[in-house]
Amino acid sequence: MRTKTLAQSEKILTAAARLFAAHHFHETRMEDIAELAEVGKGTLYRYFKDKEELYMALLARAACQMKERLSAVDEAPDPRSKLEAVVGAILDYFAEHPHLLDLIQHAEVMQGPDADLPWQRLRRENFRLVEAIFEEARRSGAFQVMDPQLSAQLLLFSLRPVIRWGQKPRPADMARRIVEHFLYGAARPACGCR
């Protein structure tokens, strides 16, 4: 019996990512993926039993890579820089993987919002990461977030339109502007204290 290798699996996933990005899920055939990955159909099916499983493996890989990027957030010196690092890491990763948001939205629509997709586990971890930064800010006196749960959702999800419709290439200070907006709002009040 032939064993599975990581390199082979990577080759298949890379080919699948390219095809899912260029065509719709329903238009992409397992044959096309095998051909682009230069593996036999038998080999392909040994690795992934169907297109759905391949699709989920793609999202799992993206979630894993994204998580690795986010582990660098701890190195930022203060809570506000940490929030900027979170936002920057997410925007960077999506910029490098321009069709990832489509894959995620497609999976959400297909599986329903409550499905336990790999990407949704990462999302929950990201909520906790952001809430932990809020807590650090509160303890250190940097700032206090009044409604941490809603705020974490609003911050992380506000990135979707920036990813999908935002100016490309993204202005260098985008993460800073988004966090500024998030922390202190769109409006400048009359008291002029900032």
Place this chain on the structure above:
Amino acid sequence: MRTKTLAQSEKILTAAARLFAAHHFHETRMEDIAELAEVGKGTLYRYFKDKEELYMALLARAACQMKERLSAVDEAPDPRSKLEAVVGAILDYFAEHPHLLDLIQHAEVMQGPDADLPWQRLRRENFRLVEAIFEEARRSGAFQVMDPQLSAQLLLFSLRPVIRWGQKPRPADMARRIVEHFLYGAARPACGCR
């Protein structure tokens, strides 16, 4: 030749909305829609040449109804109440049409982000509506939005996670909290001026 009537078209759209909501687009057959709407298949095809056209008509109808709701925004007494009215109207409409966001996301994924869908025309109008409220706020001295274009995007798109993952039934003060968050940010600065 038999003419088309609005009532007949409504009957078909209502049936289609129910089926698209309960099943995936690809699982829903024109036959099922005709059966639920109690019209013949021939009649159905006279109204809508295929499933795609029906789908687009559904989104167009939703966009039109949503636009009607938003016309009430002008009655609110000041810019901040107007923003709350916009947010409230959108959250209400989606709460009454629980599968609409799925239909929209599905259309976005299928058609690509730059397609000229009915819903995307409404989105552009909503951006302009919100930017006009910002401008009114600036003129009246209520508040000044520093980055109106980005801010309008962040406000309108931040509603998606609330629609999709938010607490149901929605707390009565949700629109107020979202606008408060939007205008003055998540953080309370140390100066205590608010």
